[in-house]
Amino acid sequence: MDKFTINEVLREAARRGAPFAEIYFEEKNNFGLVLEEGKIEKVSQGFEAGAGIRVIDEKGRTAYAYTNDLSLDALLKAARVATLGLNGAQETIALKNPLVAKNEIKIKPEEVAAEEKLKLLKIADEEIRKLGPEIRQVQAGYGEVEAKVVVANTEGTYVEMEKTRVRLSVQAVAEKDGVIQTGYDAIGTTKGFEIFQENNVESLARVAGERALKMLSAEPAPSGEMSVVMAGEAGGTMIHEASGHGLEADIVQKRMSVYAGKMGQKVASNLITVVDDGTISGKYGTIPYDDEGNKTKKNVLIDRGILTGYMYDRLTAQKDQVESTGNGRRESYQHKPISRMTNTYIAPGEDDPEKIIREVKEGLLVKKMGGGQVDTNTGDFVFEVSEGYLIEDGQVTVPVRGATLTGNGPEALNNVLAVGKDLGWSIGTCGKDGQGVPVSDAQPTLLISNLVVGGTGRIRRK
Incomplete structure (x- = not known):
């Protein structure tokens, strides 16, 4: 989303009478894995991009339009939809120099092979199953999101930021004499893949498995x-x-x-x-x-x-x-x-x-x-x-x-x-x-x- 496009969209909203207009652009990559019973149950990977345009009138009423077509024509059309019913032109303020927030990460998740992520889930699965025959089911999931965001408005705000999140969760199901109990635990961060150097997956898995087993005798x-x-x-x-x-x-x-x-x-x-x-x-x-x-x-x-x-x-x-x-x-x-x-x-x-x-x-x-x-x-x-x-x-x-x-x-x-x-x-x-x-x-x-x-x-x- 370039500065020229942002300016044109905000200017269009102001020209049509918006006292306040804002554009929110997002480009996002997602990746996820689910391992169940030692087998890959689900793999998901996706990319999405789009922009939302918000208009607020003098009475605090909000109109919102969004589109995944990032052409200037489509964005201008969304701005016109958001300003329906408004009258009178408003002035725009020049966008300030961008406030830029970069990710403070050491290992980008997207640069780590899917096999390495799957290996973490297999480690968790094996660690829980070591706890005993009462463990009947294990599910482990991995997810990551990497996004780029731009927020700008007619007051001059202009922010660019990156968002990264990584998460791993484990759930164990234990059964004995007809009693079924579950244990769950998860870790997540806005850092990168280095979370798995700082946190022990085996320990996380054991906590979830032992929780399920303890509750069997409760x-x-x-x-x-x-x-x-x-x-x-x-x-x-x-x-x-x-x-x-x-x-x-x-x-x-x-x-x-x-x-x-x-x-x-x-x-x-x-x-x-x-x-x-x-x-x-x-x-x-x-x-x-x-x-x-x-x-x-x-x-x-x-x-x-x-x-x-x-x-x-x-x-x-x-x-x-x-x-x-x-x-x-x-x-x-x-x-x-x-x-x-x-x-x-x-x-x-x-x-x-x-x-x-x-x-x-x-x-x-x-x-x-x-x-x-x-x-x-x-x-x-x-x-x-x-x-x-x-x-x-x-x-x-x-x-x-x-x-x-x-x-x-x-x-x-x-x-x-x-x-x-x-x-x-x-x-x-x-x-x-x-x-x-x-x-x-x-x-x-x-x-x-x-x-x-x-x-x-x-x-x-x-």
Whole structure:
């Protein structure tokens, strides 16, 4: 996408009355492999390119048109579609010198042979199967995306950036005496193929396989209100779902968030600080600029229990008369940007994780979270526990299965009694409004009192 073409498209939108117009160009290569039962189940490779044109009128209403025909005529036609119904010419501002963000990677994924990528999946498969005959099924997947993006608008913004992501995931299914359990783990980065020099695939595979095997001998989880220790390695699912979405400005402005109207108020324990940071090197949700051309930042959302900020894109920032926080993200050129998380986490505290467990007389240790549901209006949530253990007299004892956690996001954060020094990250694809974007989330070890655990068993009494 050359500068002349960009100028012509923006000029056309302004000439037709657009107070603000933006063009988002994307060129993307994808490659993926799935190995199942030791055999290649799926190979995918693709290339796509296109551009989206967004127009915003004086009332904040948005029109969006996109095309995969990158000829000037096609782009001008898209600009005319996006400006239908507008009147009066607007002035354009000359594009500034481009802000260029290059990938900080050592080994480009596209330069690594497919056989090397397949070899990683075979290593994972073999490592899990070594764990025993109870392993019935293994699936390993590899994916990579390499993209070039240009964002420009009638205010003069002009950003060029590269995006690279690499991911490897493993899932094991174990069975014994009719009981079936699964274990899952994944790694992902915005770096290059060097991730596999920095992370051991065998270790990743063993974690997933051993998780499935441990849960085979697990007892039914107890039920009732109790203390819950969420290990750092459990990942940041709870903070992402129970609080993160409720801190996205569009949800807040629609009054669909439990955090609406609570700026400056206490919404969590004073031990809790929540941050969204798109600048952390190598994390799966990291981007140098958001998909509106704004530089990403470290945004403190909750500071020692006090609500201090929301995550803004351009439109929501204009509505609240603040600056964008660099959280305008989109799945592809076919989607308009909306406020989204990047890397969201609870900041580490000062407590020793092992000491936190020792101080619990009776409760549940969550080593890995599963899926769940959250109502952003109320903050109420229900989460599954993929790997959990009883805590009895300060000791981790038997594994339990079938546990769920039920509660309310702000209430749970207010009931945090201890925050560990550690910080465990997890990766995922976050869905919202029909769009999926890559994110990371994390938390330290947390001790939460009075959380409702659902299960079919009982607390063991000595």
